[in-house]
Amino acid sequence: MPKKKSRRAKKRMATKKVRLLELAHARSGDKGDTANVGLIALKAEYYPLLEQQVTAARVARHFRGVIKGGVERFELPNLGALNFLLHGALGGGGTLSLKTDAQGKVFSTALLRMEIEVPRSLRV
Amino acid sequence: MKDTIRIASGQGFWGDWLEAPVRQVEAGPIDYLMMDYLAEVTMSIMQKQRSRNPELGYAKDFVPLMRRLLPTLVRKGIRVSANAGGVNPIACATAVLNEARDAGLAGKVAIGVVTGDDLMPRLEQLLAAGHELKNMDTGEPLEAVLDSVQSANAYLGAWPLVEGLRRGANILITGRVTDTGLTLAPMIHEFGWAPDAWDLLAAGTVAGHIIECGAQCSGGNCMYGWERIPSMHDPGYPIVEARPDGGFVVTKHDGTGGRVSVQSVTEQLLYEMGDPTDYITPDCIADFTTVSLKKNGKDRVEISGVRGRPATDLLKVSISYSYGYKAIGTLVYAWPEAVKKARAADKIIRARLDRLGLNFDETVTEIIGVDATHGRLAGKPDPDIAEVQLRIGVRGLERTAVERFSREIAPLILNGPPGVTGFAGGRPKVEEIVAYWPALIPKSEVCPKVEILEA
Numbered sequence: 069m070p071k072k073k074s075r076r077a078k079k080r081m082a083t084k085k086v087r088l089l090e091l092a093h094a095r096s097g098d099k100g101d102t103a104n105v106g107l108i109a110l111k112a113e114y115y116p117l118l119e120q121q122v123t124a125a126r127v128a129r130h131f132r133g134v135i136k137g138g139v140e141r142f143e144l145p146n147l148g149a150l151n152f153l154l155h156g157a158l159g160g161g162g163t164l165s166l167k168t169d170a171q172g173k174v175f176s177t178a179l180l181r182m183e184i185e186v187p188r189s190l191r192v
Numbered sequence: 193m194k195d196t197i198r199i200a201s202g203q204g205f206w207g208d209w210l211e212a213p214v215r216q217v218e219a220g221p222i223d224y225l226m227m228d229y230l231a232e233v234t235m236s237i238m239q240k241q242r243s244r245n246p247e248l249g250y251a252k253d254f255v256p257l258m259r260r261l262l263p264t265l266v267r268k269g270i271r272v273s274a275n276a277g278g279v280n281p282i283a284c285a286t287a288v289l290n291e292a293r294d295a296g297l298a299g300k301v302a303i304g305v306v307t308g309d310d311l312m313p314r315l316e317q318l319l320a321a322g323h324e325l326k327n328m329d330t331g332e333p334l335e336a337v338l339d340s341v342q343s344a345n346a347y348l349g350a351w352p353l354v355e356g357l358r359r360g361a362n363i364l365i366t367g368r369v370t371d372t373g374l375t376l377a378p379m380i381h382e383f384g385w386a387p388d389a390w391d392l393l394a395a396g397t398v399a400g401h402i403i404e405c406g407a408q409c410s411g412g413n414c415m416y417g418w419e420r421i422p423s424m425h426d427p428g429y430p431i432v433e434a435r436p437d438g439g440f441v442v443t444k445h446d447g448t449g450g451r452v453s454v455q456s457v458t459e460q461l462l463y464e465m466g467d468p469t470d471y472i473t474p475d476c477i478a479d480f481t482t483v484s485l486k487k488n489g490k491d492r493v494e495i496s497g498v499r500g501r502p503a504t505d506l507l508k509v510s511i512s513y514s515y516g517y518k519a520i521g522t523l524v525y526a527w528p529e530a531v532k533k534a535r536a537a538d539k540i541i542r543a544r545l546d547r548l549g550l551n552f553d554e555t556v557t558e559i560i561g562v563d564a565t566h567g568r569l570a571g572k573p574d575p576d577i578a579e580v581q582l583r584i585g586v587r588g589l590e591r592t593a594v595e596r597f598s599r600e601i602a603p604l605i606l607n608g609p610p611g612v613t614g615f616a617g618g619r620p621k622v623e624e625i626v627a628y629w630p631a632l633i634p635k636s637e638v639c640p641k642v643e644i645l646e647a
Contacts, residue, residue: 097464106462166585
């Protein structure tokens with residue numbers, strides 16, 4: 069006898085996983101030992117999905133082991149964008165850093181590796 | 193009053209494309225050429241140069257550039273605002289005046305020199321007066337590193353430049369003026385904006401932020417559709433067409449490459465952004481959540497709606513100080529098992545450093561091709577990868593230890609894992625680290641000064 073589907077399974081059927089690369093473009097920069105990542109929706113209709121799912125906590129989990137400090141998020145609905153501050157991201161930052169990406173220039177694309185759940189009907 | 197002025201960005205940092213300012217001046221109409229030369233640690237490099245030669249300490253490239261451009265600038269009536277003066281704006285201005293005279297332009301070039309940002313001579317006095325100059329990131333008082341301070345400069349805003357323009361300067365050469373102030377000043381001057389017209393000042397500040405990194409808003413480093421951006425061998429650097437009501441258009445000269453789009457401008461708006469509602473400059477606080485962008489023709493983006501708030505009573509101070517040494521060594525490992533071999537080599541080097549009893553603040557290993565930029569987010573490396581570069585860096589307070597490290601890379605070629613190459617560059621260079629210390633000081637402690645020097 070078929071089991072009743074759990075709520076989670078139902079949700080899974082109605083949604084699909086998509087990489088942020090398909091939904092957004094981004095630019096990052098530095099301020100001391102903090103990297104910023106501006107995440108910009110490719111289409112206006114994607115912004116609410118980003119706002120809902122790409123939370124500071126999610127981004128902190130995504131970068132676990134890569135950055136040392138916390139994550140802050142700011143919303144710019146006027147630009148269809150979110151701005152993240154990744155603290156302790158740059159090995160001391162500026163001239164102190166020994167990292168290839170001492171100025172956090174490509175943290176932008178590292179964030180675009182994250183996957184979020186979108187409605188199965190969403191065209192990307 | 194003019195109803196529009198065109199401010200062109202010609203340089204996004206010291207070392208940017210030399211052709212850009214020439215193209216801006218020659219490829220179409222502009223009223224102002226704005227050039228930003230100063231990054232956070234540039235001042236300390238310039239300080240070092242001045243300590244060796246009192247005639248130096250500014251962006252040297254600026255002088256031959258002016259030699260090339262002055263006749264056209266004068267003929268077309270284009271004015272220049274540039275923070276090329278570094279820690280020695282007077283020497284920079286003197287060198288440019290000499291070029292002007294040589295070019296037969298005596299009587300036609302007036303340079304407005306903005307100084308007063310240099311706090312180095314007054315540092316002890318400021319500390320004695322109770323200004324702790326705490327590190328804005330760590331909260332530590334400057335006292336902790338006072339003996340190693342190399343330079344200390346307050347970020348000045350747009351107003352001293354406005355004074356220079358009012359007194360007839362056609363070239364403005366400044367020390368540590370904010371990047372945004374270089375663009376805002378011509379707008380204040382031309383449109384007569386008041387010191388408390390916060391929305392207008394914020395609009396000019398947003399314009400400055402958009403064009404301060406040169407082509408980074410007009411197709412350069414643009415992730416959105418990068419492959420379809422045309423003629424990037426000849427990118428058009430951005431131009432702001434500003435209006436008295438604070439509205440402005442970002443565009444570029446016709447016939448140049450690159451692209452100005454809502455997406456390219458949005459990417460730059462978010463560059464180095466902190467709290468977007470609280471973008472603090474000496475001139476105002478701009479709220480980037482009020483910025484509205486709209487496409488307005490080919491390679492034209494209209495910006496409107498910018499709101500601002502009153503400026504604070506503080507100025508940011510950019511302080512640089514010596515902090516030990518660093519060196520970075522690299523070796524290339526080829527297929528097969530390139531990653532395994534690079535990791536084995538890293539272990540060997542670290543064991544040898546331990547055995548020598550060398551202590552470093554930090555030792556960082558990256559494997560380029562595997563984890564250098566995205567760390568573990570890059571996933572498992574391709575086991576069949578053609579080659580990788582092992583990159584090991586150390587940082588420490590003692591030069592001798594870092595120097596010893598720099599001799600531990602080459603031996604691996606003969607006494608480490610096989611399949612190694614790519615040591616053509618020789619021993620890693622030991623670099624003295626000049627670190628950055630951001631602090632705040634009351635505006636009342638800083639007195640900007642404007643002098644007009646004429647050829």
